[in-house]
Amino acid sequence: QASQEELKAAYRRLCMLYHPDKHRDPELKSQAERLFNLVHQAYEVLSDPQTRAIYDIYGRRGLEMEGWEVVERKRTPAEIREEFERLQREREERRLQQRTNPKGTISVGIDATDLFDRYDEEYEDVPGSSFPQIEINKMHISQSIEAPLTSTDTAILSGNLSTQNGNGGGSINVALRRVTSAKGWGELEFGAGDLQGPLFGLKIFRNLTPRCFISTNCALQFSSRGVRPGLTTVLARNLDKNTMGYLQWRWGIQSAMNTSIVRDTKTSHFTMALQLGIPHSFMMVSYQHKFQDEDQTRVKGSLKAGFFGTIVEYGAERKISRHSVLGATVSVGVPQGVSLKIKLNRASQTYFFPVHLTDQLLPSAVFYATVGPLVIYFAMHRLIIKPYLRAQKERELEKQRESTASDILQKKQEAEAAVRLMQESVRRIIEAEEARMGLIVVNAWYGKFVNDNSRKNEKVKVIDVTVPLQCLVKDSKLILTEASKAGLPGFYDPCVGEEKSLKVLYQFRGVLHQVMSADNEALRIPKQSHRIDADG
Numbered sequence: 001q002a003s004q005e006e007l008k009a010a011y012r013r014l015c016m017l018y019h020p021d022k023h024r025d026p027e028l029k030s031q032a033e034r035l036f037n038l039v040h041q042a043y044e045v046l047s048d049p050q051t052r053a054i055y056d057i058y059g060r061r062g063l064e065m066e067g068w069e070v071v072e073r074k075r076t077p078a079e080i081r082e083e084f085e086r087l088q089r090e091r092e093e094r095r096l097q098q099r100t101n102p103k104g105t106i107s108v109g110i111d112a113t114d115l116f117d118r119y120d121e122e123y124e125d126v127p128g129s130s131f132p133q134i135e136i137n138k139m140h141i142s143q144s145i146e147a148p149l150t151s152t153d154t155a156i157l158s159g160n161l162s163t164q165n166g167n168g169g170g171s172i173n174v175a176l177r178r179v180t181s182a183k184g185w186g187e188l189e190f191g192a193g194d195l196q197g198p199l200f201g202l203k204i205f206r207n208l209t210p211r212c213f214i215s216t217n218c219a220l221q222f223s224s225r226g227v228r229p230g231l232t233t234v235l236a237r238n239l240d241k242n243t244m245g246y247l248q249w250r251w252g253i254q255s256a257m258n259t260s261i262v263r264d265t266k267t268s269h270f271t272m273a274l275q276l277g278i279p280h281s282f283m284m285v286s287y288q289h290k291f292q293d294e295d296q297t298r299v300k301g302s303l304k305a306g307f308f309g310t311i312v313e314y315g316a317e318r319k320i321s322r323h324s325v326l327g328a329t330v331s332v333g334v335p336q337g338v339s340l341k342i343k344l345n346r347a348s349q350t351y352f353f354p355v356h357l358t359d360q361l362l363p364s365a366v367f368y369a370t371v372g373p374l375v376i377y378f379a380m381h382r383l384i385i386k387p388y389l390r391a392q393k394e395r396e397l398e399k400q401r402e403s404t405a406s407d408i409l410q411k412k413q414e415a416e417a418a419v420r421l422m423q424e425s426v427r428r429i430i431e432a433e434e435a436r437m438g439l440i441v442v443n444a445w446y447g448k449f450v451n452d453n454s455r456k457n458e459k460v461k462v463i464d465v466t467v468p469l470q471c472l473v474k475d476s477k478l479i480l481t482e483a484s485k486a487g488l489p490g491f492y493d494p495c496v497g498e499e500k501s502l503k504v505l506y507q508f509r510g511v512l513h514q515v516m517s518a519d520n521e522a523l524r525i526p527k528q529s530h531r532i533d534a535d536g
Contacts, residue, residue, distance in 0.1 A: 004047065011043045014489065017425055017471070018418075031417035038414075101146040107352040109138035109164075113337075116358040116365045138164035152179040156187075169195035183207040189219075197222035211238040219252075228253060254278065267292065275306075282306025286313075295319045300329075309334045315341075318377075320385050323347045328373040330366065338365040340373065400497045411492040415468075418490045422471045429473055438476035439526055442512070443505045444469045446485060447494040449516070461495040462503075469504065476508070480523040506530075 002010075016022075018036040023029045045051045114132040144158035154177045161170040171193030179185045189201035201219040208214055217232040230252030239245050242265045248258040256277020263270040269288040275281055286302030301314040310333060317327030324346045331339040337359040344351040357365045401408075433440050447462035468490025472478055485502055486493040493500070500519040505512065506526070513530035517523040 002046075007043065007046055011039065011047075014039045017489075018421055022424075023421065028420060032421050035414065035418060035421065101348070102143065103145075103348045104143040105140070105350045105352065107138075107140040107354070108136055110353060110355040111135045111137045112355050112357050113359060116362050117360065138162070153177070169193060171196060171199075173199070175201075197224070212236065250277070254280075256280070266290065269300075271302075280306055280308055282308070296325075298327075309336060311336060317343070320381070321389060326377070328377075330369045332361065332366055334361065335359070338362065338369055340369040342373070397497045404496050408493060408496060411486075415490050415492040419467050422467050422490060426467050426470045429470060433473065433476060436476065437509050439473050439478060440507045441466050441470040441473070441478075441504060442507055445503045446491060447500055448498050449501055449503065461498070463492070463494045465491055465502070476526070478506075478523070478525045480517075482520055482522045484519050486519070 015036065018032050018039060020029050020032045020036060023032050045055050112132070112134045114134065140160065140162045142158065142160035144156060147155045147157070149155055156175040156177060157173075158175075159170065159172040162168055171191055173189055173191035175187050175189040177185055177187040184204070184206035186205075187201075187203040189199070189203065191199035191201075193199075199219060199221050201217065203215070203217045205215045206213060213236055215234045215236075217230075219230040221228045221230065230250075232248065232250045232252075235247045237245050239261070243261065243263045246258075246260045246262070248256075248260075250256045250258070254277060256275050258273060258275040258277070260271060260273035267290050269286075269290065271284070271286045273284045275283075282304055283306065284302065284304040286300065288298055288300035291297040291299075296319045297316065298318070299316045302312070304311045304313075311331060312333065313329055313331045315327060315329030317325055320326050324344065327343045327345075329341040329343075331341060338357045338361065340355045340357060342353040342355070357369055430440060432438070444464070444466045445462040446465045449462065465488075468488060469478065471490065472480075472488070480488075480502075484493075484500075485491055486500070501516055502519070502523065503514075503516045504523075504525065505514050507513070508526040512532045513526060514532055515523070515525060515527070515530040
């Protein structure tokens with residue numbers, strides 16, 4: 001976003017710093033020539049609107065490639081950006097056509113009621129009765145893939161298999177979705193299974209206004225009992241920036257009217273729903289709190305009461321790796337009993353393990369369902385997950401260091417050469433600042449600092465940038481913008497892929513000041529808040 005005047009001022013300053021004629025030493029003169037040429041090349045690119053637009057969009061690679069239509073001299077920066085967006089859309093469409101977007105769910109139901117609901121003493125002589133019997137009583141597997149046919153048409157293939165207590169079945173569905181306009185889409189669905197007959201369905205979605213939409217799902221299910229029609233309609237509206245209101249009407253096998261309000265913010269998610277229907281009517285309230293931590297921890301609770309009874313649920317979920325989220329929920333209900341539900345989301349795959357503990361409301365079952373997963377999680381996190389993630393991060397950093405080793409070495413050599421060339425200019429700047437009791441950089445370091453005791457075994461990786469920072473001082477001020485400081489003259493990246501900071505100890509008006517700034521954080525000194533108290 002720099003203006004032409006700012007570019008010219010920076011160009012003149014760096015030219016004066018790196019001009020070969022200012023250095024008599026042959027080695028310094030050679031280094032100055034190389035850096036001077038780099039500065040000149042950069043100014044040639046950035047001072048021309050066309051090449052600057054290409055560089056902003058494509059980087060250095062865009063400048064080196066020939067024959068592209070984007071380098072036509074007649075095009076304005078706005079036209080170049082439009083061309084880039086068009087090419088980007090075409091690439092996205094090609095990627096879309098190659099992507100199947102697989103989604104799957106595996107659910108394994110476990111009956112562990114024998115842990116808490118034991119047989120009476122008279123059955124103790126039955127073989128095998130001394131150990132609790134834990135059984136898998138149901139399983140469900142579903143999978144779907146999408147095959148983009150054109151930019152508006154998508155074919156969807158899905159199927160599922162289910163089994164419970166020795167009986168099972170499955171079905172397969174094929175759907176064709178077409179985006180009719182920016183406001184809506186329609187979908188035709190055909191399905192068949194061994195337990196159910198053929199299925200024909202039609203789904204329609206439409207934005208009525210920017211704040212309101214409607215969706216309708218019509219279905220005809222053929223079976224030995226005849227044709228069973230079904231219709232579901234949902235009307236939704238944005239009540240405010242974070243709140244949605246839904247009204248749903250379902251007619252068919254389980255007819256019902258449902259209304260709900262959902263409020264989703266950065267720190268919480270709240271849902272309230274009311275349903276009147278056959279056979280179930282209920283009222284439900286749920287709340288989820290989102291912690292703003294690195295692991296995206298969420299704690300949730302809900303209450304659901306209706307003709308079927310009452311259910312209270314509480315639980316938590318947490319990100320355990322880049323693509324995995326682990327969650328556990330305890331369900332306590334009448335007459336359902338106590339259950340523990342464990343869920344693992346891995347990318348687009350979901351693994352669900354509902355464990356039924358008891359049909360009664362036993363405090364011991366509630367206690368173990370609550371405490372057991374916490375103990376197991378923290379033990380696994382400390383002994384398995386944390387070491388694995390640390391090793392994975394180290395491998396990724398090592399690969400990144402190896403791939404950028406030659407480039408970083410070149411940057412380091414350029415930075416060291418720039419520092420040697422700055423010495424004379426810095427000496428004059430310091431003399432001028434001392435004369436006016438101005439800004440003098442005493443010490444400055446850039447890189448990875450370790451201040452946390454839990455990370456005391458990690459190695460500190462910093463470089464001395466006192467000279468480069470002093471060289472940037474002008475009229476007793478130092479201003480750094482929101483960008484990585486590794487690109488500043490005399491700087492380089494001492495720890496690729498790791499978090500970096502800039503620590504500066506400086507003197508202003510004879511008083512010591514100190515500040516630490518994150519790598520991409522803007523910095524402006526001097527400031528009164530940086531002052532070191534005399535008592536400290």
